[in-house]
Amino acid sequence: MDKKLYGAVEGGGTKFICAVIDADLRILREARFPCQSPSETIANCLNFFQTAQAQLGPLSALGIASFGPLDPRPGSHDFGKILATPKPGWANTDLVSPFADALSIPVAFDTDVNGAVLAESLWGAGKGLKNLIYYTIGTGIGGGAIAENRLIHGLMHPEMGHAFLSHNYTQDPFPGVCPFHQDCFEGLASGPAIEARWGRKAYELPADHAAWELEAHYIALALVNTALMLAPERIILGGGVMAQQHLFPLVRAEFLKLLNGYLQIPAMLRDIDTYIVPSGLQGIAGLYGALALAIQAA
């Protein structure tokens, strides 16, 4: 039995979650810190891990799954840094070095959604699949991808939430909320987009509200494009908006309607219920994502 302990950091725009987890996925210690200035936030996290190590013994590695954009490519000049984020004070923050220096253990670093897709492939709804997509649809929209068994990084990492969607202004005159692209996926379908369009928060809208059909349309458009561009074996949807379980059948039906018989693949057409699925790690995909990165690094 692997007795190793791993550190996991889920870095979000509003809070950082730290945990010590063992190889059986048991969370032995956990703490949440508001995302303040980088120096305060990092100090809080470091203090947590140093205390945990003193009590539990040494950690084998630390994984950080963070909001982006960031540089996840080991060996790159900017590896470990948050890049040009609009979040005040956080651009160019080195999130890896403070932990690597103070804890003297391997530190892995990737986007929250790349962590999540890795965790889903190990323990969640995409177990054993070599081509997998994870989208979080909530305050923001982001996607992580595994292709041929490897996380996609490329030039940096995917930014799937900002892909442009077909937007019919007659059907939906709402212009979108993305400050960069207005009516990209995030601009049209994130939680803030729903709230700005309908004047109420997503969770306040009843299941029969017209909002959900439109929301399913945009999500399905994004998923059809994702399926055509990356040919994943499964698409996993998490995040606050997808907590509305009634969205899943709407998204699946619209996906098939848009695909319109193109691609005669049973795994996609006949088995649509297992092609577009909820997260298997409800609410904990981010933290387990950081754990998965730590295990890879150890």
Next chain:
Amino acid sequence: MDKKLYGAVEGGGTKFICAVIDADLRILREARFPCQSPSETIANCLNFFQTAQAQLGPLSALGIASFGPLDPRPGSHDFGKILATPKPGWANTDLVSPFADALSIPVAFDTDVNGAVLAESLWGAGKGLKNLIYYTIGTGIGGGAIAENRLIHGLMHPEMGHAFLSHNYTQDPFPGVCPFHQDCFEGLASGPAIEARWGRKAYELPADHAAWELEAHYIALALVNTALMLAPERIILGGGVMAQQHLFPLVRAEFLKLLNGYLQIPAMLRDIDTYIVPSGLQGIAGLYGALALAIQAA
């Protein structure tokens, strides 16, 4: 020096090109056959390779880079087959077994665009890059992808030409020509779409015709989405429409306009001229793609 000989088949909807190529990329024999019925076409190709082998000596492997959809996954039940193509008589054609049986050599099989992106990564405009996209924009539109040094197959293979694009009917009332999706990338921007929209073939339209600005807009939309979803290090454009070299600066300018300052990556923003580039294997990417597949199989 590698003295091996390879067979290469570029299977297209109108013609099949067969060649024997050595490891120095010299084409020793070449023949073109119209794409007739599967049995006639395969017999013509087989006869070519058998004659070539009698004259030149044994081939080490054969690579087939073909129109799709097809099953490129060795070990899969349908490996080697053309799948549900609208091309009469070709659905469910096994393109691999006749060659493997008659020639008794390893036969590799993939899409024309996956072959092309592999060839570009070995000898063309994407030499040495681990994350690369190749689009052909011509009679049809298709894309091939290398992510983290591997061709993406996934559930089947990417079908990038059918991704939906944002379509502003006020700016462009043309409904699109795709029989499945109407206004997907292929439906809006392929050669037949240009001809149907403007009443003239693409190569007959002067460089200052409004057609090109609109064409560049759609191509740039598709490339922005591709860059956001796959984070390639470079995007290579080939095919008949892209033979209009004046399209490249228009596409690059529109790409930057649409991205609107999101992603502060010098390799994409400052170096846009080397980010979106023409094929380095002008006209021969398909055949060299089949060669690249053969070399992988040998």
